[in-house]
Amino acid sequence: MVSMALALSASLLIAACGDDGDSDSADTTGSATTGAATTAATDTTAAADTTVELTGEPVKIMVFYEGTGAAATPEVPEGAIAAADKINSLGGIDGSPIELVECNLGGDPNAARDCGNQAVSEGVVAVVGPVSANAGEYFPILEAAQIPVVGNVPAAAADFTSPASFPLYGGLVSASGGLADVLVSEAGASVISLGRIGIDAGAAIAIFANQALSRNGLAVKNDVSVPIGAPDMATYVAAALEGGTNGVLVGLLGQDATNFIIALRQASPDTPISATTTDFAAVIEALGDAADGIYVTSFFDNATTNADGYAYYSDAMEAAGFDDLTGFRTNSFSAVEAVAEVIAPLPEKTGAALYAALPTVTGLDLTLLPPLQFTTPAGAIPRVFNVCGYYQQLEGGEFVTLGDSFIDMFTGEPC
Secondary structure, three states, rough: OOEEEEOHHHHHHHHHHHOOOOOOOOOOOOOOOOOOOOEEEEEEEOOOOOOOOOOOOEEEEEEEOOOOOOOOOOOHHHHHHHHHHHHOOOOEOEEEOOEEEEEOOOOHHHHHHHHHHHHHHOOOOEEEEOOOOHHHHHHHHHHOOOOOOOOOOOOHHHHHHOOEOOOOOHHHHHHHHHHHHHHOOHHHOOOOOEHHHHHEHHEEEEEHHHHHHHHHHOOOOOEEEEEOOOOOOOOHHHHHHHHOOOEEEEOOOHHHHHHHHHHHHOOOOOOOOOEOOOOOHHHHHHHHHHOOEEEEOOOOOOOOHHHHHHHHHHHHHHOOOOOOOOOOOOHHOOOOHHHHHHHHHOOOOOOOHHHHHHHOOEOOOOOOOOOEOOOOOOOOOOOOOEEEEOOOOOOOEEEEEEEEEEOOOOOOEEE
């Protein structure tokens, strides 16, 4: 199981892990400068409330993001900026302001190494927010310097293996289990099949799905590998529906996911569907009301699950000048919060001190997540500490949250 997880491609993980919605570039009208050029970093001390005097030595945090390419995540700095602004407005970290440094990984191994080296030269206490297939380029550099990576979304082998890796949620690991479970627990399906991306590593989706289904004595019936860019989905849909399938998990990307869902609705309109987050706008446009009922997983609180916490997040984003709350913004927001919470009581505000403290953390209370711990991996996957989330369902073109609290995607127990 572990080896399959390590082999997953970044593009598949990003599709599974990101929130639906636009991934707009950072808004340069916000209270901190954004949008640094590839491999170049921009120092940005987040703006503080003028009534709070921050006189301590700045605490530097570096934000890694992919500014361009098919797996771009240009929105990542926005969440970090908003969190830093908010924390600084409340007094910073024991009177010290958070200073953000941004580095664009650029989808390039050389740029990834450059960003790792710059994190060391800048003396940052942590790196936050990366989603990168090139994680293996910067992790060895950061490990050697004892600089932790907090809130990385697992997208490369190093994310699962490096002792410097501290992701906040389970990504594709959790999503695969949850998307299988929701078809049973919410839709009442008993014969689950899978249509997934046609690469060898895509088989990991079935492995994690089976882990969640096993508690009900079930397993994936048909694991259908769909070639990328397949011109006709009818054959693959038919294979998924064989043997009495009454629930289908879709683990595809972009247009392939859209085409598969359209063909599935045409072939079997009433079969429940769960899907990794992809271009649902295209699905809705193509199917209209027939798109209703599709299930997805989510991993951060919203107004339904935690109205006060989500209001805190949305107000902080608005104050920082950002109006899009989707994508990986919630993750980077939470990552900055995590760094601030853990480093605040430490006598020394250094990367090495934080690196040593993080593996001892339990009961970490952040705005948008269940209480976290970094002492023990959740299940058999190294460096995945949180497999909690909740389910949503598409209704009238919008996702409606089911339930009001986090659950373990594999056991179904409350988190």
